[in-house]
Amino acid sequence: MSDSLKTIKERLLLIQEENDPYLELLRQDSRVGVQKLLSQWEKRLAKEAAQVAKYQEMMVFEQAFYEQGHRFIAGIDEVGRGPLAGPVVACAVILSPDHPIYGLDDSKKLSAKRRGELFTQIQENALGIGIGVVEPSEIDRVNIYQASRQAMLLAVEELPFPPSALLLDAMTIDSPLPQEKIIKGDARSVSIAAASIVAKELRDSLMKEYHEQYPHYGFDKNAGYGTKVHLEGLEKYGPCDIHRRTFSPVAAVIK
Template sequence: MKAQAIKDIKIKLATLTDANDPYLMALAQDERAGVQKLLQQFYRRLDKEQALKDKYVEMTSFERTLHQEGHRFIAGIDEVGRGPLAGPVVAAAVILPADVVLLGLNDSKQLSAKKRGQLYCEIQEKAIAVGIGVVDHEEIDRINILQASKKAMLLAIDDLAVEPTHLLVDAVKLDCDISQDNLIKGDARSVSIAAASIIAKEMRDNLMKEYHQIFPFYAFDKNAGYGTKDHLNGLKNHGICAIHRKTFAPVKNYL
């Protein structure tokens, strides 16, 4: 019997998800180097997919426990934008269905821009509710960045179309009447907080790209307001703009 073409084997392997499929046993007897390479790639893909599934299960532990306790609407809360020298702090609140699967969820800072964008769309599509809270640079200067971050989180909760029964909050404790757990590095430990982290970062990055069109000297489209070399050069050569945080160093040196 004529051996199957390698290109056809590649197509077939792309459809398989079971490591015990008899087709794989037959391929293991094929001595062609190209076939063995495809097999190795197939098993690496399965290992990677299994690792994502295991990570997802691990990150749903808080949500599973809360659902078992009777909580129906669990909101993950996170914020983005504490460190930048310009622009607002943006928070998101996300309530996910109990049975949702969003493989690859993680702290938004650990994801590529492409993967973050894909997950952003998937979260918006599958979430029960998404809320956004924004506190601008003037309020940050007035009340300080920690209080501004908490305020943005509370605004995000108020923006939800469904009232949450419990909150999973990244790091900080919020002053509200809803029961909450405050998780250190929560965006890497809870799928709900990770989803909120992704929503908040995408929203803020897009907002800073819009600000770049108005204030083009600071590379906001690339640094989102953080103190990169291009941003600092912009400050040096053009001074501050309308969205800089005046209480932050080195911005206050240019007042």
């Protein structure tokens, strides 16, 4: 074997089969650098295989609807039920069965970097994305549970075309469409996982914008959740226009 390490690294990027003859040549190469590259390739292939297997496992709910004749299945999730400030944001995503996005998972389990990468892939490959936003004043009026349901329904209505069935994370909404409520759906359905990622990215971005307007509460870091910085700002400055006044930590400081 006379190939340089640079050449070997480039060739390994193109190999996807474990029985490729070039791999056997590398296994016989005594150079430490070659064996390290080979080990890295094997780990990468194992990781990719695990992602494919997980994706197929998380397609079970979508597959059931496909087998019933549905073509456009929207996964729906919301973000922002727990914060003391800001809107609740829901997303509906119709994924393409022809363009799998490997690595989808509950947005809370993903690093910010990985979530951002998947967010881009979803935008590029999804058949449709709809967003629903319900503001704090409406949350205070109807309660957070009903506001979350409203946001989910708005997200469905904002899709570029109507879905034929819905998959939702632990809730149902007032829609005549066939729907299935899935406990921990953002970790069990690829469509709901995609929706959770988009909703999380958009809401975090929105809260960073609000931080520019209301800098005393750390919205750029806590997204409106009740962190120490947030609670200290609330105590010192009182609530701002996007605080949820019916939530007890906020209600407690309203004079």
